Amino acid sequence: MSRSKWSTESRHARGYGAEWDKLRLLVLERDGHLCQCQHCKAEGRVTLATEVDHVVSRARATALGWSKARTEDPSNLQAINSDCHVRKTQEEQGKTVKPKIGLDGWAIV
């Protein structure tokens, strides 16, 4: 587990990219690549997570006066499924989420 001295700077030219990638992987691995959203947790669903979400959203954290370090800390990050991420973001924005209805009249989950 030695840290490679090879620079990855050429791949992630500057700034946010490389740092976020590292943080993202850390959080995904910590959470076992499983969605940690409240819906999946409440229903005991096992959903593959490919994205990382802010538990307290950036907008909310800013409103609360949180520092960037606190907002971007792993303790405020969770692994999340991309569909759940969309849903959570919509909920945070106060939109009602309409389920998609299939041709047979049942909601598509």
Ligand SMILES: [Zn+2]
């Ligand atoms: Zn979920």
